[in-house]
Amino acid sequence: MKTIVAIDDERAILECYQQTLAAAGYEVHVTSEAETGLRWIREKQPDLVLLDIRMPQKDGFDVYAELRRARKIPVLFITAYPKSFTSDSERVASLWENEFADGDTDILYKPFSLDALYAKVAGLIGGADEAPER
């Protein structure tokens, strides 16, 4: 079963991931704490990480940098669309020029439709019942 770890400080969003993605056949682990999420990523070796950007203790960019140092893993940022999210922002420009350039990182803006969430997840790791072959 494909495993997803989701890190977001909003409980309602985490419940949404838990219910919808688990119902779609993925194994989903959710946490509102970045450190817990990073530990789970090390322990559970998930197929995908869903990551909020704005979080109180450690923002999504910092979590992303840490998890990328440890392992190459697809990441889907899911964030409220901030007005500061422009190419004029050094961090955003860096995302597009460096991190997103590998094709293993994607982004989805809140609010999102469930169809959009399923499509993003499936586009990164395939459907829950599709086993990658090599």
Add this chain to the structure above:
Amino acid sequence: MRTQDELDLARDVRRIMVKHWIDLGRLSIRCHGGRLMIYGLLQRIAGVHEPLTTPIVEGIFYQVRRVKGVRTVSAHLENWSEAGGMWHPAEGVAGREPSAATTSPGPAKEAPARSFTMTVKERAASP
């Protein structure tokens, strides 16, 4: 086509989009059975001063069609439509921004999408 190949193909297409500063947050890219599906809004992230134009969009789709393994491209875009072999901005929806305030998931309000499907008949011999 194997699942991993399809994931690799979708990854290659995302790379092309990123190279053109396309806002991935508004676009979905999936591949199934050699059929590439692209839907949502095709627009650049805010702050990129050069606007998307017909030649640029056509260039993007040219590159997408050349990705190894792509047999059919099915584009279902809200803000671009294809007519007579050329891409045009759909009136009234280009530049639309998603809500910045709402954080809970819910049904997204979407403009009627313009569909276009093309089959890749030939591939250039050069890599």
